Amino acid sequence: MRAKVYVTPRKGILDPQGRAVEGALKSLGFGAVGNVRVGRFITLEIDAPSRAEAEIAVRQICERLLANPNIEDFTFEVAAE
């Protein structure tokens, strides 16, 4: 199965990378842009007997490795493929 994981800076947490991108966009003339947040997009393949089991594993993977629980949130989708 194929999983897509979206990791985002938690709301209210300062996102320096997003601020930098926003500043760069304004310098490039894109003044109508705001609230830029930069996170990570991870795709992976996982062998599991069912989608439910794949989802359990992907959740563990997010909690243990992909997302920093202090400052980040994550969501994911698992698709049979």
Next chain:
Amino acid sequence: MRAKVYVTPRKGILDPQGRAVEGALKSLGFGAVGNVRVGRFITLEIDAPSRAEAEIAVRQICERLLANPNIEDFTFEVAAE
């Protein structure tokens, strides 16, 4: 409007971050995982008179700043919100 941008290492391009995550997952006991690719997930707000115009601006933003055209691909969605 709200835009979501997904930047991914291009297929066939070595993704060292993905390889590192894959190695770490195997060390943690997630052996059934493969083909890990790490990209970026960017959200932003953009003022535009129409969704079509917002899409044009977001495409330019991706091409000029968010994605490296030599080694990355991008997709995006724009939603009125």
